Amino acid sequence: MNQAPSLIHAPPLSEEPGLGALSLPGYIKEVTERYRDNEAVVMHHNGHVIRWSYRDLWEESVAVARSLIACGVSKDTRVGILMTNRPEYLSALFGTAMAGGVAVVISTFSTPLELEHLLKMSEVSVLLYEDRVLKKDFGAILSELEPALHAAAPGAIDSPRLPYLKHLVSLKGVTALEGSSPATIASSLNWNAFIVEGQNIAESTVYARADQVHPCDAGGLFFSSGTTNLPKAILHSQRAFTLQFWRWPRLWGLDEPCRSWTGNGFFWSGPMTIIIGTALSTGGALILQPLFDEKAVLSLIKNERVTLMNGRPHQWARLQSLPDWQNADFSTLKQITKGELILEHPTANTEWEMPNAFGTTETMSILSSFVAGDPANADARNFGTLLPGNVMKIVDPHTGDIVPLGERGEVCIKGPTLMKGYLGKAPEECFDSEGFYRTGDGGYTDADGHLFWEGRLNDIIKTGGANVSPEEIDTAIAAFPGVKRTQTVGVPHDTLSEMIVACIVPIEGESLSEAALTSFLKERLASFKVPREILFFSEQEFPLTGNEKVKAGDVRNLAIKRLQKPSQA
Template sequence: MSFNLAIMLQESVTAAPSAPMLYMGDATITYREVDDRSRRVATALRDRGLQPGDKVAVQVPNVPEFVYAYFGILRAGLTMVPLNPLFTAREMAYHLDDSDTRLLITSVFSLAGAVEGAAEAGVSDVVVVPLGTELPDGSVAFDSLLDAPPFDDLHPTSADDTAVLLYTSGTTGRPKGAELTHYQLYMNCTVAPELFGMSASDVSIGVLPLFHVFGLSSVLNATTRWGASVALLPRFDATAVIDEIERRRATVFAGVPTMYVALAEADATGRDLSTLRAAVSGGASIPGEVIKAVEAKFTGLVVLEGYGLSETASTTTFNVSATERKVLSIGKPVWGVEMKVIDDEGNALSAGTDNVGQLLVRGHNIMKGYYKRPDATADALRNGWLHTGDLGYRDDEGYYFVVDRLKDMIVRGGYNVYPREIEEVLYSHPDVVEAAVIGTPDDRLGEEVVAYVAVRDGADLSEADVITFAKEQLAAYKYPRSVVFVAELPKGATGKILKRELRTS
């Protein structure tokens, strides 16, 4: 069976060629225009000697050129390798070499590290989104790709061919490339948005990085699949997001918990944000207090939490509505996806808060495997089940709850301590803006509980105050014994808190 994910764009162009697809600053770009430019990119890439299955790395922020490149790559039967624009030369060299990339599309924002890394990896074909900057020797401007004639064909890729080689964050070693297929990505952006009634009339805010699976699948792919529109923002700023919601009459926002924290704190006085109807949270567990604060600020808005990984092309479970959701739950598996909880011996666990184990997932949303890593693939995929490395449980109604990452669990004096539970308590303090809990080595207990906290401006909060507050709400073995105050917690490009940096600080 042949199936190419770029058919989504082709179908939406056929349905409404003049409909707006992208908003960027003052510009409005229609579906017809995106389709034409992506077809030209496809021709240009094939004319440069690339063959179906070859890898093209895209290291570009949330700008229209990312979208043109993405659908051009797919249409030509190539595989996209999305990369973080903040990568250093060393990181670029690793990813380009490991992925066997043939051509790199980068931008002026990443130029120095990109060119050096490409040279080290032996990638000589470099395309740059220039913005008036002088191009490095041997590179070409992205706009020159648009001079090629439109690619008339849609390459007949197999449904199981790799569309996107998406690298994991590398929290448990060097990053691995998860092979996401055309069919897998199609099903994800079809099934999940149906749950909150996405349609061509919706306008999404595209501030999640498109090089990340959440932004790529749940924002760009979903927008294209349903013929909707997306307002692109290259970086997150709460005021800029509010401006764009009001300006574009946006209806859907997808973000990570730290974005919701910032939106809850931002000044929205006098703004008309009444069109915003749905907010999707993922990437990490969102504290209940943050949900309450956001929904109190944005009247009529419902924050729906989901769960997924790079390996599952974004969505695995979802809370479908305000009436059916459970706050703090990641919801139920989406259509066509199975989930279960197992103990350390691999036995399935029954429902109940006492039955915490590793979450396993099986269904149409699972990756083919890790590129060139058969051992890692065999370890992650066993009997069709993806072993997520996340700890959780299921209640009697079939709702799932993530307790923590398996690697983040703290073992203190023989007791299992889940950082998320402590973080929920800390977020409920009126003067705490951000909180993260980790375990540190302890000679007597094995590990000790340490909290990192960012407080509200002007707050007078001491370490003793935080410890006492937590102690009143947690068992004796759980509450933090020390508190580190920081101006802001370290975050990755998506806004996800980086606990690994706290462990090495």
């Protein structure tokens, strides 16, 4: 008798509870009508506090839309957003959609080479950019990329290197170091002048355009992390954004207004969908921090009564290392992602367990998840069931054939939040003949439709005949006090095939014990998964992408070099 194939169909999208409007203009209109006078956006900056209600956010978004229309933005025009997390980011995102355009979210970590690539590939017509982010001067970078920007007047850009770019709009940086002055570009309007440009466009024009934006229209461009080459441009529909906005509160069991914080950029699909979704879909507020600053986080959490913190274990480790850690107040917290280190604090009394979920940028964050409270979530290897509308198959990565249920293979997905495609790539380069996206991730499914994800196929460590996921080991290591970054790799071994090696960056000033960490891991991992070697590196030695993701291949090479014995004379 043949075993059932690993082909899983989720319930249809029409049966998903809690959904509202599925275009970006429809979404912001609906939440504004529900929560009009509630506080929606908060940002502390240089001793001042900006507070926007839902009505303010709507009006600011309409103002941006009017100005974009005045700049010539029409259906599917690309509008670049190069900013830290600030109120204008939100009005730019929703305003672009209201005008009929497509938001292109660009990382503030971008190097000049990456920025040129992103602008060219995305064919940005209007770039809304923050002039300085810490030491980085984006005006100067843009001027170096295209000297013609200095000669042009606002609205009259004619760029040989960036032929689609017609308008530049700058905002004063909120993280720029004191005493620094950004480079000026003759062709760039400042934000206030940009808003004035739209005053001759009737609001009725914006409303008419917004009504013509459909859920399956293009909504935004994200970029892959670029760990092996230049980032790919990932085009998403309107509903890819909004479905995830509506989903997070249901999946995480949020039954009251949520005051949501993150220190991670909205140019990543996870932080964007989580923070906007948990806050605005519940009638709560986004508590914005332009960049992660551990010294400011503790007071921000307390003073703004934050209920949800979204971040990563290495950020929690930085908080834990602060002198004021013992005086921190986490009593308002109800949800925190991967927050074991925060939960060690005596004021953190939440009993919430983060639902395991799996997704990619190509699926606009999650494609499978548990709902809060499911006891099966206790298994860290289990990433829940497919979200409504999705179809998943597990295939042999070499032949593409579907494997039997329970057998390991490559995870393939299609569904309502799957990307429309990569820019510059034909459909057959993005999807297989059945329309599935082959994720490059390994895993298997059980008879209940649960996905057991095992990490990137090319990252899986094969040791002593077993397959080991670096992700599982790194999750355990990240819970050890004093760890800032961790990347587990496999290095060649004569008898094991590969040996498991943990590569760790401690928090500055911390001295970690290899023996103590090994003992800690033996209590949490099967014996064959405990690293045989633990190597410590400085932050400067650790290779990261522009988006602060670890370059696993380069770390592996570092580990091999470190472990090599000196040749005998």
